[in-house]
Amino acid sequence: MPVALLILLIPLLAGAGYAAFRRLKKGGGCCGEHESAVVQSGPRDRNRAHYPYQITLKIGGMTCENCARRVGNALNALDGVWARVRVDDAAARILCKQPPDEDALRRAVRGAGYVALEKIN
Numbered sequence: 001m002p003v004a005l006l007i008l009l010i011p012l013l014a015g016a017g018y019a020a021f022r023r024l025k026k027g028g029g030c031c032g033e034h035e036s037a038v039v040q041s042g043p044r045d046r047n048r049a050h051y052p053y054q055i056t057l058k059i060g061g062m063t064c065e066n067c068a069r070r071v072g073n074a075l076n077a078l079d080g081v082w083a084r085v086r087v088d089d090a091a092a093r094i095l096c097k098q099p100p101d102e103d104a105l106r107r108a109v110r111g112a113g114y115v116a117l118e119k120i121n
Contacts, residue, residue, distance in 0.1 A: 067087060
């Protein structure tokens, strides 16, 4: 009887080990379990002096660093925007070259799958 049990357990353990290895290899985080980790992008222009305007938005729905990178990438894709997003305080600190278009910023966050809750300042 123990041999039969061992024969059944070996493939089960091998399958579980393989699944765990695939998850670790992908590195996606809580919401990216089945995809590669999100690569953080930033603005081309990284001179802070070119960004005289600032706005901070509270972001809802983020649960991990992948979420924060998705929101940051969506905001940084906007022209004249440099965003830093932290999952710890669920906020996006956004620097802008022009006066911030809050509606465009909110649409970018929504397009990434999250919600801009309120302006903080």
